[in-house]
Amino acid sequence: MIARRHVLAAGAAGSAALALAACGGDSGGPGGTGSGGEVDGEGKTITMWLMEGTNASADTYIEELKAAFTEATGATLDVQVQPWEGAHDKFVTAMAGGTGPDVAEVGTTWVPEFADAGGLDVLTEDIEAAGLAEGLVQGLVDAGTLDGEMYGMPWYAGVRSILGNREMLEEAGVNAQPQNWDELLTMITTLEEHNPDWISFPVPGASIFSATPFIWGAGGEIAEEQGGTWSATVNSPEAVEGLTWYTDLALKHNSSTAAASTWVETEALAEFLQEKVPMFITGSWVPATIRADNPELAEKLVAFTIPAKDSPVAPSFLGGSLMCRFLETEEPELSFELIKMITTGDFATRWAEETNYFPGTIETMDEVVAGGDELTAVFAQQMTEGGKTVPVTPAWGKIEGAKTMSTLVGTILEGTSVQDAADTAAAEMDGFFSE
Template sequence: VTAMSGGTGPDVAELGTTWTAEFADAGGIDDLTDEIAEAGLEGGFVQGLLDPAVLDGRTFGVPWYAGVRSILADKDVLEKAGVTEQPASWEDLLAMIEAIQASDPDLIAFPVPGAAPISMMSFLWGAGGEVATEEGGTWTAQLNQPEAVEGLTFYSDLALKHDSSTAAASTWKETDALASFQQGKVAMFVTGSWVPATIRAEDPDLADRLVAFTVPAKDGAVAPAVLGGSHLGRFTETAEPELSFELIKLMVTGEFATRWAAETNFFPGEQAALDEVVAQGDDLTAVFAQQMNEGGKSYPVTPAWGQIEGKKTLPTLLSEILGGTGVQEAADKAAAEMDQIFGG
């Protein structure tokens, strides 16, 4: 941001997907809509990753790479509990959890990490809820509406009512859930598409027992899931706009997109490259890619989102619910905070 305001920015920059709209609104990066079309790239990217690059109908960033979250489990634990099939609904997921609890009461069947609100989003969206919606240029928080509250309630009830989690998990980050899984204390958990490769490098025996499932929606096998990653954008101050766009094209398509995915364990943003990664990958890769293709979703695409992240509105919401605040009360508070930010 400092470089942008001082006119000393790079030609091309990596932008986190939740920040692209803010940079575009500030006039710091170029509108690439026409160049993307002229290059024949229109329609060639994973839609869920392209969406947060679009502001007011114009595209300001090109999808580079992303990660998505699904459920990872220990196959041996599931086989012992007699539950090995993809859950097709929340009811199925709860049945899996209860079977694991009955099979091994000492295991944490499904942790609800209090410092990992990204996992929460699949349940909020999976009930048909939204974080916020835009009408006539005005954004309004929606996470205190009935569908969103239903999703928040189901997710938090896994810990508070069904004892699928543990009290300590109320302060866990995603890395804490992973560590407990690797220690054999957790049966299954929501985690990122890059994690199986990490486990493979650190614990090959556990890696051989991994199985993945898409996070289910209330009444479907694939819930929306946060598609977090990066775009490539071109700074408006560049002296080489054409060359800069050529660099972007080189990085986000074809061989280099596929190589980047292989070397970083993230998914490419180009659909053809993603399809190639899936074709070359294993069953775990296919599940995470399905979550990305069918459920990939972004946070509200508004320049104000950075402020909401800065206020930690969503982490606070989850923390308060797990701490005993009523879901509706906590959601109302979070919605009011968001609306204040949206209103400037």
Template sequence: MKKRILPLVALGVTATLGLAACAGDSGDSGSGDGADGEGKTLNVWIMQGTNPDSTAFLDEVAAAFEEETGAKVEFEEVQWADAHDRFVTSIAGGTTPDIAETGTTWTAEFADAGALLPIDEYVDAEDGLRDDLVEGLEVAGTYDEELYGMPWYAGVRSIIYRADIFEELGLEAPKTWDDIVTAGEAIKAAHPEIMPFPVPGDAEFQVYPWVWGAGGEIATLDGDTWTSELDSAESQEGIQFYTDLATKHGFSSAGATTWKETDLRDAFVAGNVAMMLSGSWTPNAILEANPDLEGKLGAAVIPGKDGDIAPSVLGGSHLSIFNTTENADLAWQLVDLMTTGEFAEKWADETGYFPGVQSAMEEALASTDPLVAPFAQQMVEGGASVPVTPNFGAVQAKKTTNAMMQSILSGQKDVETATKDAATEMTELLNQ
């Protein structure tokens, strides 16, 4: 099977957009009759931890849904850090909610466990909805050729940089790997107090764009057998370039070896970082934390080895319906209300994420905002997924990629040895 399970996101938009930014019906997507919800209540889990305060938004959704159907909605916010264990426990005990936000790497796992309802019939009953789904999220929500997760929102990582420092030094946003090194050397010389491009060792999704940008892959599927390709020549080249930013060029620090993405963001907010990979949802958070950076930020797509766009992990969430629900039709009505039309656009506006349906993305795709447009281009032309398999959760739990990175950054292993060890472990975990 072709390397990247998820093809690059194709939204069918015009080329000019290249210059631009995780089961009823609503009036917006318009299917037929809605379910009668009088006297009924839906229980819904929404993740919290990286999302902004969503209380007002969810209250508005609940009010609109009750007016439309007569049913009440009880939203419960669950911390991302605790969510997976809570899902596993509730699935085992048959105490799952009617609907829950499921991260894109979890949907296949829960579907494989038999906990989710397929929603293809609902989606296909809505006029034009199937073709309106963002392809990357649809693929990530599909398991064994059935759709179990309705695309809700997505985010993608690109490069965020200090535009004021680049302007001061006469630098342009990097378009190639060589540009990153050239800019980093100039920043290092002019501002030795600033890390030009830190390499966080505990940030898995920061690694894969360099693998893909060199033509490598995380893993491939042949029949029923997965094989990790982190040790291919192409993958090794990408990982070598990325780790060299720290070990060869000195653009990072020893402390960054154990950093998570949040640590990287905090260092950027503090003014200690000039370039970093970060998500489309972070510019607003950065400016909120440090208003002095207003007007001093820039964003750019991640360059591949040869100057094209390196794919970046398209993260985000689905809304999934659990098979314990007694009100599947009503549950779909709420899912549809939240993921299409007015509420899809409102959620995107409030969070900085991208909607899960193309029709709600028009504003973002047409944007000329320098902190929106590059992320839109990255998503359209370079959105990709980790292997879509229930077992990838085991890879993440084992921190296979993170351990590989830390062994290289700390000097314990060279790239060849570290990638071979990681590939062996990943292959074993993917085929359990």
């Protein structure tokens, strides 16, 4: 696979410190192919990093994956589970020192940064040759694509929609899917009038992904690329309209508390679990958590798509992970065989079922939805019709680290004008884009 190799310096503009040494495979040469085009990995070992905590049944999954991989290729699979906390810096250190794996689970917002740094290998030709290019979840494809090349194979994703307590909603006479912002506001004000002690629709100030559907739903963008240069647009009239509408729910209605400017999603969930909140924005993975912790409340759950200004489905952040191959692996073919095994077929379906995330292929996702419930169908609709990623640029990791977006929402809730807060955020983003 000579075509897969790139001169590191060419892919690591501004990231010369990440000069990679060989990592991963221990066979000392490129992987060969056996009869029938299958990769022959006899006597070889490849290493995979898997993030901790997504799958409560990960131990069993890993052991069966290792056995299946050995049966299919003859190679040994060494799976090393890594905690999410500190994982970003561990990746960077590994890329710089040549101590990384052959294959790794990489969060969607990190892929552009690591690809730009020269740490990840292009998978475009491999995906196309394997007949996998069609039928992938587009939001994950977008997240893993930089400069027209795919650096990650979609694995799993989650999306945010509105989760409600059917009993509380019906008590107030609210039970229909909102078709636009006007109808959502009517739902919220009806709940507010019915019971002023309820937090009718929490607006957690430190949760950027509860706010982005309203920026995007008004036709705004966080940032846009033109001629290879990114610039912030979160202060555009459309983005400001969406931010204003969303934050007004807290500032002009009882969709908040005095502490909401610093709330994260888990705090909104805590209030929902106490049945003080009739509906809120949360992730597709949350209903399973509620079923495990509070089966009685789980029986009351209902879901709605987050509406856009003039339509029932707004773009909503599609986050998750892709399976990536490190550029300097000595076993590119074996590594891609592993990526295929994890992201398609039985192991992809099983991971989705065990984690309550959606798989990265439409075919597998359709199977999960068919076997799911009404909640699953609503979240799937939000994902397939509105799944959207943040700006695909290496600078996004710095913006995320600086908490630019969560600071934006929080300062509005604390009294700063929307335009001033958005202008400040845009200036900070443009500083990162220009580095």
